[in-house]
Amino acid sequence: MTSPVLLETAPADTALPPPPQVPGWPFLGNALDFLNRPIEFFLECYHSYGPIFHISAANQRFVVMAGLEANRFFAQDKDEIFSSEPLFGEFARQMGSSNFLVAQDGAPHRHMRKVMQRGYSKSGLAPHLDTLADLTYRTAQTWPEGSTFFARDTFQRLVTEQLGTALTNHSSKEHFEAIRIYLSTLLNVLVIKRQPKLLLSLPRYKNARAKVMEFARLVLQEHRDQPPGDERDPDLIDDLLAALDWNGDPLQEDDLLAATIGPFFAGMDTLANTMGFMIYAILKHPEVYAAIQAEVDEHFADGVPPWRDLPKLQNLYAATIETLRRYPVTPFTPRGVAKPFTFAGHYVAPGQDIIIVNGLTHFLPEFFPDPWRFDIQRYIPPRKEHNQGLGIFAPYTVGPHTCLGAGIAEVQLMVTVGALLRAVRLELESPDYEIVTKLLPLPGPDPKFKLRVVEHRNP
Ligand code: HEM
Numbered sequence: 001m002t003s004p005v006l007l008e009t010a011p012a013d014t015a016l017p018p019p020p021q022v023p024g025w026p027f028l029g030n031a032l033d034f035l036n037r038p039i040e041f042f043l044e045c046y047h048s049y050g051p052i053f054h055i056s057a058a059n060q061r062f063v064v065m066a067g068l069e070a071n072r073f074f075a076q077d078k079d080e081i082f083s084s085e086p087l088f089g090e091f092a093r094q095m096g097s098s099n100f101l102v103a104q105d106g107a108p109h110r111h112m113r114k115v116m117q118r119g120y121s122k123s124g125l126a127p128h129l130d131t132l133a134d135l136t137y138r139t140a141q142t143w144p145e146g147s148t149f150f151a152r153d154t155f156q157r158l159v160t161e162q163l164g165t166a167l168t169n170h171s172s173k174e175h176f177e178a179i180r181i182y183l184s185t186l187l188n189v190l191v192i193k194r195q196p197k198l199l200l201s202l203p204r205y206k207n208a209r210a211k212v213m214e215f216a217r218l219v220l221q222e223h224r225d226q227p228p229g230d231e232r233d234p235d236l237i238d239d240l241l242a243a244l245d246w247n248g249d250p251l252q253e254d255d256l257l258a259a260t261i262g263p264f265f266a267g268m269d270t271l272a273n274t275m276g277f278m279i280y281a282i283l284k285h286p287e288v289y290a291a292i293q294a295e296v297d298e299h300f301a302d303g304v305p306p307w308r309d310l311p312k313l314q315n316l317y318a319a320t321i322e323t324l325r326r327y328p329v330t331p332f333t334p335r336g337v338a339k340p341f342t343f344a345g346h347y348v349a350p351g352q353d354i355i356i357v358n359g360l361t362h363f364l365p366e367f368f369p370d371p372w373r374f375d376i377q378r379y380i381p382p383r384k385e386h387n388q389g390l391g392i393f394a395p396y397t398v399g400p401h402t403c404l405g406a407g408i409a410e411v412q413l414m415v416t417v418g419a420l421l422r423a424v425r426l427e428l429e430s431p432d433y434e435i436v437t438k439l440l441p442l443p444g445p446d447p448k449f450k451l452r453v454v455e456h457r458n459p
Pocket of ligand 1: 263329330334395400
């Protein structure tokens with residue numbers, strides 16, 4: 001379906017020109033377009049300047065790579081050209097960890113990924129599917145008929161509780177606010193760099209940090225006191241406690257604390273944002289809503305089906321995949337350039353900040369006809385548009401850091417949205433409401449987006 005891709009690899013040709021600069025406003029550069037309409041802006045740049053260009057945003061300058069060739073070039077790199085350290089290194093240091101997965105490159109990263117593979121797998125989540133659904137049912141029971149709720153806030157709380165229970169064997173309810181403040185402050189100050197470092201010395205952040213660490217210590221202590229056995233299966237935390245680092249030494253306590261927070265860091269916003277978009281899209285398409293409701297009424301009545309069978313709920317599965325395409329919450333992958341390279345006739349020097357727009361392909365009609373349309377038929381045979389080859393459907397990015405929890409994410413989305421539609425009938429506050437995407441800092445539904453509970457249904 002796609003044309004062969006020629007990847008230009010080293011040696012980098014310094015005689016080639018640098019990527020073209022996209023014109024912008026004095027001082028602000030391209031910041032407004034990037035913040036307010038990032039996908040549309042990157043599409044326009046891609047069509048005008050090709051698959052590599054420079055943008056500026058206030059005092060920052062980024063190389064941007066976009067399109068299928070860019071995704072495939074990025075996918076084949078083994079953390080040699082593109083490094084995660086410049087981006088997440090300070091984040092890891094704030095946590096006191098030298099083994100923080102997202103900040104690692106090369107062999108030490110591959111080693112830690114193997115350590116965490118089982119804990120972040122769908123099969124690791126398998127014993128907890130009914131718990132995920134029960135937590136959803138219990139949340140829905142608290143909503144009076146006719147009431148409204150803020151989708152993003154509600155879903156953040158729900159998925160955080162689900163992740164705590166399923167991946168760390170501990171409720172995170174009491175620590176939710178602290179986890180949210182801690183992670184969003186670190187992201188905004190150290191990764192996105194849109195808030196001042198001063199925030200890290202204020203009591204709000206420091207108190208949140210102390211509470212988050214208290215949570216992580218509690219989880220580790222419980223796992224040390226009650227090792228897995230007849231009572232429970234081993235989980236991510238047990239695997240971390242038993243692991244050795246790349247040098248063959250047991251993980252330091254700070255590494256363990258940081259890794260215990262990992263599921264929340266990786267899953268809280270990504271899942272809550274996707275869930276918000278997914279419910280919105282389903283409500284905008286009554287035929288999809290009716291089809292999913294019929295599926296979950298039939299298949300969830302005696303408990304959640306095993307994860308292997310969930311894709312058999314074809315409409316629920318297709319709506320999940322189509323949401324990940326049409327409303328990608330991680331459409332950009334930021335990195336530092338560690339080694340010079342040449343791409344599409346341009347030379348890129350090391351030391352620069354780069355953004356790979358992994359989600360741009362989702363909006364190219366050659367891969368997804370009528371790309372802005374939410375259409376679950378794309379994934380139902382014979383179309384199967386999510387299966388066209390590497391780098392075309394890329395909601396979890398590509399390359400060595402591609403989402404380790406992608407399987408968990410899809411199962412958790414299907415179980416939670418399925419359980420929600422089984423428990424209550426929902427509607428938009430107004431039928432003509434159009435969703436607004438905000439950078440939070442990941443793209444997500446406007447925090448003011450509200451849902452109304454029309455009536456309770458099951459169970
Ligand atoms: C819709 C939901 C999700 C999306 C779109 C998503 C997307 C991503 C992306 C794009 C990355 C790569 C980040 C980078 O390279 O800079 C990533 C990494 C990761 N994700 Fe997810 N994620 C989702 C949910 C989850 C969940 C629920 C978990 C587990 C609880 C999870 C665990 C991880 C882990 C551990 C990594 C780090 C992998 C590494 O650095 O090698 N993710 N995710």
